[in-house]
Amino acid sequence: MTSPSPAALDALPLGTAAASTTPAPRETEYDGTVTVVSRQTAADGVTSLVLARHDGVPLPRWQPGAHIDVVLPTGTVRQYSLCGPTAVTDCWRIAVLREPDGRGGSRWVHDNVREGSELRIRGPRNNFPLRQARRYLFVAGGIGITPLLPMIAEADAAGADWSLLYGGRSRTSMAFLSELEGYGERVTVRPQDEYGLLDLAGHLGEPAPSTLVYCCGPAGLIDAVEAHCATWPAGSLNVERFAAAPGQHSGDGEGDEPFEVELRSTGVTLTVQPGQSVLRAVEAAGAQVMSSCEEGICGSCETAVLAGEIDHRDSLLTDDERAAGDTMLICVSRARGGRLVLDL
Secondary structure, X not given: OXXXXXXXXXXXXXXXXXXXXXXXXXXXXXXXXXXXXXXXXXXXXXXXXXXXXXXXXXXXXXXXXXXXEEEOOOOOEEEEEOOOOXXXXXXXXXXXXXXXOOOOXXXXXXXXXXXXXXXXXXXXXXXXXXXXXXXXXXXXXXXXXXXXXXXXXXXXXXXXXXXXXXXXXXXXXXXXXXXXXXXXXXXXXXXXXXXXXXXXXXXXXXXXXXXXXXXXXOHHHHHHHHHHOOOXXXXXXXXXXXXXXXXXXXXXXXXXXXXXXXXXXXXXXXXXXXXXXXXXXXXXOOOOOOOOOOOOOOOOOEEEEEEOOEEOOOOOOOHHHHHHOOEEEOOOOEEOOOEEEEOO
């Protein structure tokens, strides 16, 4: 095995990692096995993993906000944000929060993955890209700091005006605090056991057309930030959720009507029943579709829609993307009318 360089993650300060506004090479996806070359405790209940290809071949370039799928031997697929320097391509870093009440993926990683372990990964994909702005307000809660780390590095290197409000249960539960110390007063660390709830009003201030807000963390935090930003210019707020937003992913079938889906490549028309997702229906018809979360949050199954009106039930697409009506997440969304034509 060609020696990877997990130490590069320490040797290359985040603030100098992705300094340029020059567009990076186009991202490509990798689907294969990597070796865990480093496992470290990043905070209470949080472990960081550095991953590299066994053959030493560089991994694809990626942009801040990107995530990868980790395909566990159990068949479970989980998404984790890339949180190392974007300039380092011979290895990637992710961080995994152990969620005792979760569906088991994080527990498996914590209990079974060690240095030298092999994992199948897919990606990177980016549903949470950092757009150019003169000023950024970042808000992170707990493990939500992970996608923001490379964003902060990019904003800082580009000379943007930015600040971070970072909350968590306690300092010991908040990952990567030491890496953020170098940014000085731009970073405000507010553990809940010392300061209570985050002062969102003080951090966000008044709406500003030249400012973008990026938030990642628990649903309650994102809901609160959305409420604070309700009067901001459209598109100012960008969030990444770990779970479906309230009112979304209502896939129990109650009140749903059956509808038809035409697969344009084959001309096959099938019926999606109440309580059945489009994803399951097209898979049953033999179509191959990449999927992962099946909650409408990761974007793996995003599919082009050639005709028909969509009943969007995801927690990922923007209002503009929904209004365009040319794409849908088929794991949760349905037809508003009686028929959809998909580019499958």
